[in-house]
Amino acid sequence: MEISRTKVKDLLQMPAGQRVLAKGWVRTKRGNKEIAFIALNDGSTIKNVQIVVDKNADTEPILAKISTGACIGVEGNLVESVGSGQAVEIHAENITVYGECDPVRYPLQKKDTSFEYLRSVAHMRPRTNTFGAIYRLRSQMAFAIHDYFHSRGFVYVHTPLITASDAEGAGQMFQVTTLDLNNVPKNKKGQPDYSKDFFGKMTSLTVSGQLEGELGATALGEVYTFGPTFRAENSNTPRHLAEFWMIEPEMAFYDINDNMDLAEDFIKSLVKYALNNCYDDIKFLNDRYDNELIERLEGVINTEFVRLEYTEGIEILEKAVADGKVTFEYPISWGVDLQSEHERYLVEKHFNKPVILTGYPKDIKAFYMKQNEDGKTVRAMDVLFPKIGEIIGGSEREASLTKLEKRIDELQMSRKGLEWYLDTRRFGSCPHSGFGLGFERLLLFITGMSNIRDVIPFPRTPKNAEY
Numbered sequence: 137m138e139i140s141r142t143k144v145k146d147l148l149q150m151p152a153g154q155r156v157l158a159k160g161w162v163r164t165k166r167g168n169k170e171i172a173f174i175a176l177n178d179g180s181t182i183k184n185v186q187i188v189v190d191k192n193a194d195t196e197p198i199l200a201k202i203s204t205g206a207c208i209g210v211e212g213n214l215v216e217s218v219g220s221g222q223a224v225e226i227h228a229e230n231i232t233v234y235g236e237c238d239p240v241r242y243p244l245q246k247k248d249t250s251f252e253y254l255r256s257v258a259h260m261r262p263r264t265n266t267f268g269a270i271y272r273l274r275s276q277m278a279f280a281i282h283d284y285f286h287s288r289g290f291v292y293v294h295t296p297l298i299t300a301s302d303a304e305g306a307g308q309m310f311q312v313t314t315l316d317l318n319n320v321p322k323n324k325k326g327q328p329d330y331s332k333d334f335f336g337k338m339t340s341l342t343v344s345g346q347l348e349g350e351l352g353a354t355a356l357g358e359v360y361t362f363g364p365t366f367r368a369e370n371s372n373t374p375r376h377l378a379e380f381w382m383i384e385p386e387m388a389f390y391d392i393n394d395n396m397d398l399a400e401d402f403i404k405s406l407v408k409y410a411l412n413n414c415y416d417d418i419k420f421l422n423d424r425y426d427n428e429l430i431e432r433l434e435g436v437i438n439t440e441f442v443r444l445e446y447t448e449g450i451e452i453l454e455k456a457v458a459d460g461k462v463t464f465e466y467p468i469s470w471g472v473d474l475q476s477e478h479e480r481y482l483v484e485k486h487f488n489k490p491v492i493l494t495g496y497p498k499d500i501k502a503f504y505m506k507q508n509e510d511g512k513t514v515r516a517m518d519v520l521f522p523k524i525g526e527i528i529g530g531s532e533r534e535a536s537l538t539k540l541e542k543r544i545d546e547l548q549m550s551r552k553g554l555e556w557y558l559d560t561r562r563f564g565s566c567p568h569s570g571f572g573l574g575f576e577r578l579l580l581f582i583t584g585m586s587n588i589r590d591v592i593p594f595p596r597t598p599k600n601a602e603y
């Protein structure tokens with residue numbers, strides 16, 4: 137009878153002297169005339185288990201079938217390892233080859249391991265050490281996020297992916313339709329007749345679950361969403377995806393300061409979780425690509441984020457330019473939206489720690505943000521991080537129906553599609569706040585990767601939707 141499989145992660149913790157069965161993919165095979173050494177990985181850990189095979193007439197034909205990438209099962213004795221690197225190894229007695237791997241055609245060759253190349257074989261890149269580590273970190277962090285909110289009594293609300301509200305980001309939305317594009321039904325004005333479309337109106341993929349999140353918060357108190365988000369912004373940057381995941385907590389009775397406190401504690405807790413639970417993977421990424429990664433992660437946990445008004449931020453940036461300390465591609469003055477280069481100057485050069493910027497001009501922020509007394513600024517807050525720039529965007533929400541309606545009119549938005557949202561202000565309105573954390577931006581920070589396409593398994597970007 138075949139014994140049951142043990143994962144490599146567990147094997148490496150076990151005492152020598154037992155019979156074990158490991159299954160996985162061959163990372164390398166080497167050896168001499170007498171013995172072969174196979175490094176086997178099964179995805180449970182960044183570490184491989186070493187398999188030692190005696191070469192003889194029985195094993196030679198099997199070894200001949202085994203090359204990098206092949207899938208095998210190995211039964212044998214777990215013995216103390218004489219070589220360095222691991223405590224135990226498997227002395228093979230019985231090897232099953234599940235799948236051979238053609239060494240010539242296998243897409244993961246030593247000769248090209250650039251991230252760019254690996255993106256072109258994104259269907260195979262999870263087999264690399266680097267992407268194994270990233271996938272595991274992604275999974276762990278998703279768990280950590282749910283854990284954080286659940287342990288604090290937040291309710292996980294599922295907000296729709298298909299939406300008829302174009303309140304946010306019109307023009308940035310992917311339309312959802314079953315109309316025949318070769319024969320679109322038209323109304324009297326010659327425009328597409330959406331009454332004939334699947335939902336009887338124009339619909340798109342969501343750019344944020346916030347508005348629906350507010351419906352949850354104004355009933356359940358503290359809620360969060362965590363789901364796919366879609367933005368058709370044609371920006372080919374290392375920080376933007378067309379499909380990404382966003383975490384959006386929304387809390388009744390939180391003002392902007394409570395919101396900032398939560399954002400800071402949340403992010404610090406996640407980074408702490410990563411260091412405590414995923415250290416092997418982080419250490420691998422640190423040693424391989426980015427020697428300052430662990431230091432940066434620890435730095436964030438142990439520092440108080442700077443809290444700064446937008447107006448002061450602009451003054452600092454203007455002064456830096458005037459003093460010749462920096463030149464920016466995009467000019468800076470009060471009223472402009474900050475570009476990543478500006479955000480990173482504040483974080484990396486001026487303060488050398490994360491910054492939460494508040495009090496943005498109302499004209500560059502969304503209609504629902506709470507208006508300040510000055511009539512010019514709103515209670516927005518962006519959390520700015522080293523190497524990334526904006527990682528979180530949020531605000532206290534405008535709770536007053538009249539102010540909200542006035543703002544909607546000023547922006548010449550249609551109130552009609554927003555009546556359901558305005559009902560939260562009409563019936564038992566309450567002060568509340570929330571924010572959105574881009575899951576991949578968080579992962580960029582935690583993995584130290586520099587391109588957002590490398591922290592999501594199957595990136596969707598302009599002109600790219602392979603697999």
Ligand code: ATP
Nearest residue numbers: 367375376377378380526527528529572573574577
């Ligand atoms: P940016 O200015 O960086 O484009 P934004 O201000 O448009 O971001 P928000 O609408 O505030 O973004 O969304 C909240 C969070 O979602 C951002 O802070 C960021 O972490 C993340 N995010 C936004 N757009 C994208 C995108 N295209 N790809 C990945 N993450 C994104």
Ligand code: MN
Nearest residue numbers: 518526528529
């Ligand atoms: Mn933002």
